[in-house]
Amino acid sequence: MADTGFANAAGETIVRAMIVAIQENAKDLSAIDGAIGDGDHGINMAKGFTLCAERLAASPGSFTDALGTLGQVLVTEIGGAMGPLYGTLFEEMAAAGRGEQTITAETVGRMLSGARAAVMDLGGAQVGDKTMVDVLSPATDAYAGRLAAGAGFAACLAAMAAAAEQGRESTRVLVAKLGRASRLGERSRGVLDAGASSCALLLVTMARAMTGMLTGDRPPSPR
Numbered sequence: 001m002a003d004t005g006f007a008n009a010a011g012e013t014i015v016r017a018m019i020v021a022i023q024e025n026a027k028d029l030s031a032i033d034g035a036i037g038d039g040d041h042g043i044n045m046a047k048g049f050t051l052c053a054e055r056l057a058a059s060p061g062s063f064t065d066a067l068g069t070l071g072q073v074l075v076t077e078i079g080g081a082m083g084p085l086y087g088t089l090f091e092e093m094a095a096a097g098r099g100e101q102t103i104t105a106e107t108v109g110r111m112l113s114g115a116r117a118a119v120m121d122l123g124g125a126q127v128g129d130k131t132m133v134d135v136l137s138p139a140t141d142a143y144a145g146r147l148a149a150g151a152g153f154a155a156c157l158a159a160m161a162a163a164a165e166q167g168r169e170s171t172r173v174l175v176a177k178l179g180r181a182s183r184l185g186e187r188s189r190g191v192l193d194a195g196a197s198s199c200a201l202l203l204v205t206m207a208r209a210m211t212g213m214l215t216g217d218r219p220p221s222p223r
C-alpha cells in the first residue's frame with residue numbers, strides 16, 4: 001500500500017526536528033520581528049521550544065504526546081502574542097490525532113484544519129492581516145485540496161509546504177492589521193511577518209520530517 005502513514009509512537013522525532021529548526025533560526029526570526037515589531041519573536045519561540053525539548057528528554061512519548069507537550073509548554077510558559085496562539089495550534093493538532101496508532105494523511109488533514117480554526121478563533125486574524133494565519137490557512141487549504149483530489153500523503157505534504165512558503169512571501173506586501181506591527185500602519189508594508197516566517201519554517205520542517213517517515217511511500221521500481 002502506498003503512502004500509508006507512520007507510527008504515532010515513532011513520531012516524536014518530527015517534533016524534535018521542529019524544535020531544532022526554531023533553535024537554529026531564532027536569530028533570523030527575531031531580526032524579522034525587529035523590522036516592524038519588538039525583535040523578540042525568535043527568542044520567545046526558542047525559549048518555549050527549548051523548554052519542550054527538556055520535557056521530552058525527561059518523558060519521551062508519541063508524536064501526539066510531543067505535540068501536546070509543546071502546546072502545553074507554549075500556552076503556560078511563553079508570553080507575548082505567540083505563546084497562546086502557537087500553544088493552541090499544537091494542542092489542537094495533538095487533540096486531532098490522539099489515540100491513533102498510525103498517523104495517516106487524513107489525520108494530518110484534521111490536525112491542520114483543527115489548528116487553523118482554533119488559531120483564527122483565538123486571535124481573530126483573517127488571511128491578509130499579516131500574521132501566521134497567512135501561512136497556516138493556505139497551507140491547510142493546499143493540503144486539504146490535494147487530499148480531496150485523491151493524492152497520497154507525501155504529495156499532500158509537498159503541496160502544504162509549498163503553500164506555506166508562498167504564504168510567508170505573501171506577507172511582504174501586506175499591511176499589518178493585528179498585533180504590535182499594526183501600530184505602524186502603512187510603514188509595516190515591505191517586510192515579512194515574523195509569525196508567518198516561523199509558521200512556514202515549522203510546517204516545512206514538519207512536512208520534510210513526516211515524508212521521511214512514510215512507509216510504503218515508494219514509487220514502483222522501474223523494470
Ligand code: ADP
Nearest residue numbers: 041080081082123125131132179180194195196
Ligand atoms: P509580540 O508581538 O507580543 O512581541 P511575537 O513577536 O512573538 O509577539 O509574535 C509576533 C507575531 O505574532 C506577528 O508576527 C504575527 O504573526 C503574530 N500575531 C500577532 N497577533 C496575532 C493574532 N491576533 N493572530 C495571529 N497571529 C498574530
Ligand code: MG
Nearest residue numbers: 037038040041
Ligand atoms: Mg515581538
